[in-house]
Amino acid sequence: MTAGILVTSLGNFGQKDFYQAQEIGLAKALGLHYEKVVVYKAVDKSKISKPVYRKIAEHVEVREIPVCGRGINGRWDCRLMDPSLDILVYFSDTQLALPGIYRWCRRQGVRLLPYVGVTASHSPSRLLRAIMTVAFRRNLVVYRKCRCLAKTPQVAESLKRQKVRNIVVAPVGLDMDAVNVHFTASDREELKRGCGYQPTNKILLFVGRLTEEKRPLQMIHFFARLLQSHSEYCLMMVGTGKLKEAVIAECNRYDLRRAVYLMDEVPNKKIWELYRIADVFVNLNPGEIFGMAILEAMYYGCKVVAWHAPGPDFIIEEGKSGYLVASEAEAMKAIVEGADTGEAAHRRIIQKFTWNNTADIIRELAGS
Numbered sequence: 001m002t003a004g005i006l007v008t009s010l011g012n013f014g015q016k017d018f019y020q021a022q023e024i025g026l027a028k029a030l031g032l033h034y035e036k037v038v039v040y041k042a043v044d045k046s047k048i049s050k051p052v053y054r055k056i057a058e059h060v061e062v063r064e065i066p067v068c069g070r071g072i073n074g075r076w077d078c079r080l081m082d083p084s085l086d087i088l089v090y091f092s093d094t095q096l097a098l099p100g101i102y103r104w105c106r107r108q109g110v111r112l113l114p115y116v117g118v119t120a121s122h123s124p125s126r127l128l129r130a131i132m133t134v135a136f137r138r139n140l141v142v143y144r145k146c147r148c149l150a151k152t153p154q155v156a157e158s159l160k161r162q163k164v165r166n167i168v169v170a171p172v173g174l175d176m177d178a179v180n181v182h183f184t185a186s187d188r189e190e191l192k193r194g195c196g197y198q199p200t201n202k203i204l205l206f207v208g209r210l211t212e213e214k215r216p217l218q219m220i221h222f223f224a225r226l227l228q229s230h231s232e233y234c235l236m237m238v239g240t241g242k243l244k245e246a247v248i249a250e251c252n253r254y255d256l257r258r259a260v261y262l263m264d265e266v267p268n269k270k271i272w273e274l275y276r277i278a279d280v281f282v283n284l285n286p287g288e289i290f291g292m293a294i295l296e297a298m299y300y301g302c303k304v305v306a307w308h309a310p311g312p313d314f315i316i317e318e319g320k321s322g323y324l325v326a327s328e329a330e331a332m333k334a335i336v337e338g339a340d341t342g343e344a345a346h347r348r349i350i351q352k353f354t355w356n357n358t359a360d361i362i363r364e365l366a367g368s
Contacts, residue, residue, distance in 0.1 A: 001366070002036040004081060004088040004110075008097045010044050011072035022292075023091065024056065025175030029359035031060040040081055042067045042074030073097065073135075078104035087111045087366045089149070092139065093118045094132045102142045111366060114143060115170070117151040118289055119158040140164065147365060151290055154310035168365060171314070173355040174295050180272040183300055192277045196261075202233045204335070205278035205302070207271070207293040208285070210241035215284045217243060217250055222284065222328055224254040230336060233259070236274060240264040275300035280335050288312055298322060299349040301342030305334045321348040 007023050023039050031037045037060045043052075045066035052064040067074040076097045081088070081104075088105055092098045092114040105112040119136060120129070140162055149170040150156035156167045189199055197203065204223065208214040216237065223235045237247070237260065244264075251260050266274060275281065281297035281304045288294075288309035295315065297304050304322035306312035316322035321344040323334035351357075 001034050001086040002038070002082070002084065003030050003034045003366075004085045005030075005037065005039045006076075006081070006088055006090040006101065007040070008042045008067075008074040008076045008095050009072050009091065009093070010042060010067075010069045010074045021175070022172055024062070025173060025178065025355040026089070026358065026362075027060045027062070028057050028175060028177060029173075029355035030362065031057045032356070033359065033363055034059060037061075038063060038082065038085075040065065042069070042076060044069055044074075070096070076101065083108040083110070085110045087113060087362075089113045089115050089362065091115050091117070092142075094120070094136045094139065096135050096138075098139045098142050102146070112146055113149055113362065113365065114139075114146055115149040115151070116143070116155055116159065117172070119155060119162070149362070149365075152310050152314045154314070168361060170358045170361045171353055172290050172292065172295075173353045173358050174299055174349060175355055178268055179296070179299060183272055183276055186273075186276060188276055191273050195273075195277060197234065197277070200232055202230075202279045203277055204233055204235045205274055205281045205297070206235065206237045206239070206283075207274075207281070207297075208239045208283070210237075210239050210243040210247055212243065213285060213287055214239070214241075215286075216241075216247050218284050219282065220247060220250040220254065220256070220260070222282075222331065223260070224256060225328070226332060226335065227256070227259060235260045236263070236278065237261070238263045238266055238271070238274065271296070272300055275302045278302050280305055282331070282335070283307060283312065284331070285309060291315060294322075295349055295353050298345035301346050303338065303341050304345065305331050305338070307331075315348075315353065317344070317348065321345040 005023050005027050027037045027039045039062040041064050043064045043066055048066045055061045065080055073096045088110050093116060102112055143164045147166040150167050151172050153169055156169050159167050206219050210216045226233055251257055275297050281302045283294060283306040286307045286309050288311040290311035294304055308324050308326050312324055316324055318324045322341050323338050325331040325334055
C-alpha cells in the first residue's frame with residue numbers, strides 16, 4: 001500500500017532544522033509499515049523556484065512544491081499527486097483547498113483522511129478570522145463525509161457539535177528519530193556550566209514565537225515578579241517574532257538583562273540541551289492548540305507548568321506528569337513548590353505521544 005501526506009498551509013510548521021516537523025515525523029512512522037509514503041508539501045514560491053524532491057527514509061520521500069498562496073493557504077494542483085495512492089492524510093484545518101482535494105480523491109478512489117487541529121482561525125485580524133470562518137463552513141461539508149482525524153479531544157468535540165460524526169482522536173507526536181534518546185547519560189551540571197549558569201541557578205525555559213498568542217510579554221512580567229522573592233531563577237527564552245523588540249524593552253525596563261537570556265532559534269538537534277538543563281518549562285498561552293514544545297520538555301524530563309488550554313489539558317496529567325494552572329499565583333506555586341514530575345512526564349510521552357502510536361491509529365483506520 002502507498003500513503004500520501006499533504007500540507008498546503010504556508011505558515012504552520014516552522015523552519016527546517018529548527019522544529020519537530022509534524023508531517024515528517026508522521027511520514028517516517030508510516031514508512032515502517034507502507035511500501036511507499038510521499039509527503040507533498042506546498043512552499044511559497046518566493047522561497048523555492050522549482051520542486052525539490054528528497055528521500056528521508058527507506059520508504060519515504062518529500063516533494064516540496066512552489067505554489068502561490070493567499071495568506072497561509074497554498075493553491076494546490078492535485079495533478080501533482082500520484083492517483084494510485086491508497087490513502088491521503090491531509091493537514092486540512094481551515095485550508096481553502098480541501099473541497100477540491102476531496103473531489104480529486106473521490107475521482108481517483110483515494111481514501112481521504114482529513115487531519116484537523118483547529119476548527120477556527122486564531123488570527124488577530126477580524127477580517128481574516130471572518131474569511132476563515134466561511135472557509136471552515138465549506139470544509140465542514142467535506143468533514144461530514146469523511147472519517148476525520150482530530151489532534152485533540154477538544155477538536156473532536158468541536159467537530160461533533162457541528163455534526164461531524166466519524167472522528168478518531170489521533171494525537172500529534174514526537175519523531176523519535178529527532179530526539180536524543182540518550183539524554184540521561186549527559187551531565188546536567190556540565191551542560192549548565194557550558195551555557196554560563198552556576199549550579200545554584202534554577203532555569204525557567206520559554207520556547208515559542210514572540211507573538212501575542214504565546215504571551216512573551218506576560219512571561220517577562222511574570223518572571224520579574226518571581227525574581228523578587230526567588231533570586232536564584234534565570235529565564236531562557238527561545239523564539240523570534242514581531243514582539244521581539246518589545247520583549248527586549250521590557251527586560252530593560254525591569255532591569256532583567258543579567259537574568260534573561262534571549263535566543264532567536266536553536267537547531268532541533270541541539271535544543272534537547274536546553275530542556276535538559278531547565279528546571280521548569282513554562283507555557284502561559286491560554287489558547288494553546290497543542291504544544292510541541294510541551295511534548296519535547298516532558299520527554300526530556302523537564303517539569304512543565306502550563307496554562308489550562310486544549311493542548312496542555314490533553315497532554316498533561318495534572319500533578320502527575322506536569323502542572324495545569326489558571327492564574328499566575330497557581331503558576332508561581334507550581335514552579336516553586338511543585339514536586340518533580342520528570343519521570344512520569346517522560347513515560348507519558350513514550351506511551352501516548354509518539355508518531356509511531358498515531359501511525360498505528362491511521363493504519364487501523366485505513367484498513368477498516
